[in-house]
Amino acid sequence: MPVIDFYFDFSSPYGYLASTQVDAVAARRRCSVAWHPFLVGTAMKQTGRQPLAHVPIIADYMLRDVQRYARLLEIPLRVPDRFPVGAVAASRAYYWIRERDPERAVNFAKAVYRAYFVDNVDITDAKEVAIAAAARGTDCEELLAALNEDEAKLLLRRENDKALAKGVFGSPFFVIGDEPFWGVDRLEQAERWLQTRGW
């Protein structure tokens, strides 16, 4: 079964948009999705870039575009009060949960995106991350303790390094086989790639 490798940063609104669409693509194309949160800031350091939200002129456009895109997709989106943020806690939590239950981890990822981009929850706060995880079946106290331990830190570091080594530099980013697609606006082309096995 083909796989969509789906890379995203929890702080990326375009990643959030993609997260609401990628399952439907996978269902239509009978493939699975591997969810890979990563820290896009580490990739930006490599490429000498900064988040669009910090770029004059473009930042305003980006917020307008993202909200317009969400309305078109008919999904809820509220620009969070704190935006963008570093999503270290949520990303560590994801991989720690994934070691224990991959499906639960994906549900957690969706809960984090919803908390941040719909309910304006501060996902830099480990307690908020733990609350999102608890609602999806993870023990809250156990996760909170784990976030400061080596396992979660090393898991994220390893997965982040793997993403960068694979050439991932933005969020969202899809890889199908060896073919990279950057941006929620490439998801349609990624789907077509799956359908036609390339063109």
Next chain:
Amino acid sequence: MPVIDFYFDFSSPYGYLASTQVDAVAARRRCSVAWHPFLVGTAMKQTGRQPLAHVPIIADYMLRDVQRYARLLEIPLRVPDRFPVGAVAASRAYYWIRERDPERAVNFAKAVYRAYFVDNVDITDAKEVAIAAAARGTDCEELLAALNEDEAKLLLRRENDKALAKGVFGSPFFVIGDEPFWGVDRLEQAERWLQTRGW
């Protein structure tokens, strides 16, 4: 009749892709297109950015993406030997021709894009620009002389300033009424915007 304001840099491959699609959008939506070449480098100075073609890692992706996109659209595209370039001569020529014959100017713009992104012509060379213009009905010698005179210089400066003042910061860029759309991948949404008068 509604208008699509279409901003592009002659050195932008995504602008070239858009230039092959925008007429069909306009025909379907019964609107006209106003073609506005500008120098995206001047906008990048304002936003502190550099061309993707100069960004490590992303440059390789961009070239792959652009060629894949062209194949999907079934249009010819060859990455020019000199890329990217400053398209001052071609942009000055466009506005100088437009003063004399707007329709001829649009045909010239298409000829420049084709020369650069299909036939690997060096469009920084004023003589090559004049040859492209001559093939579309402009006097070659007259244009060559004009490129070094104030009229052409001032026309481009004025139009470039207007584009930046309007918030245009990338290529291609579409404006419908007050609504901005950045990127060839937003042309579909721009079309839908025309169709539904917003959403």
